[in-house]
Amino acid sequence: MTQVKNTFQFEDMLKKHHLKKTAPRLRVLSMMYSKTTATSQPDLENVMHDIDRVTLYRILNIFEEKGIIHKVFDLNGTANYAVCSSGCQENHHHDEHLHFNCTRCKNVYCINDLYLPGLTLPEGFKAESFTLYANGICPKCEKKPHH
């Protein structure tokens, strides 16, 4: 599930996308790759107090542009970011997977290994990508007793 990576691999990722290797970027990468759920900007801010909010904002944007991460929205409409599976390219995400919004803990899970059946759209609509959200209770919350 989580793709374990070390600092050298993160440096390679940045180099591959012609991005400079900076401390904030490496820290964002290592945090995002260590999590099984998507990360919101507030999440990052809470962990990395010393990095400017705007810097985080820009890092997330450029990572998304480059296809390193992709954006999903939780139930409140706030942006969350998750590392892309291998199929992503610059400006063209292969995020045809399921996003699971847990209504209890509000975490967003990316569920990559799920077959998304083909769909036929009405006449005239040309779909380039699909995003599927499921809302419910995640395994962790299911185990925990209700507050």
Added chain:
Amino acid sequence: MTQVKNTFQFEDMLKKHHLKKTAPRLRVLSMMYSKTTATSQPDLENVMHDIDRVTLYRILNIFEEKGIIHKVFDLNGTANYAVCSSGCQENHHHDEHLHFNCTRCKNVYCINDLYLPGLTLPEGFKAESFTLYANGICPKCEKKPHH
């Protein structure tokens, strides 16, 4: 596609949900029913300058609670609202339909008449509802020449 309704029907809708018949609410209803695409709060503000922003915010919220409209997010993560199909009840939306985000005009279309195939989630995840987004070009934009 668009369900044509008149003022009397809007008044009935409000009464059915124990909501008072007020001018702002009737205007919001008539605007939303006249459109084939979802409406954002800024959209409403731009058309109805004289109605307070907070009032619109609250009208949208209570309409959503009552199951009159449902919320969808566009590609920027801003909330859009669309009238619910007949199957919606209070606090439990039947919005298992497709939302089409046009990447060009940014409009959100609700495509009700589309069969959403059943999906099997990984062990432990309990889904209560699904929301499917498709991103691409809508028929209108397809016809228009690129700026």
Added chain:
DNA sequence: TGCTAAATGAAATATTGTTGCATTTGTGAT
């Protein structure tokens, strides 16, 4: 080592979401 473009941090502004409160208004009971 030094140059240059890229990246950061800080300040400032725009937009959106949200709450509290005083005032107005719709509606059911009289």
Added chain:
DNA sequence: ATCACAAATGCAACAATATTTCATTTAGCA
């Protein structure tokens, strides 16, 4: 018809987020 009251509105204020500008710093390369 009107009265009373709860509901709805409008306004002010605030919080959070998104976004731009610009001066300063820094990474990567010649």
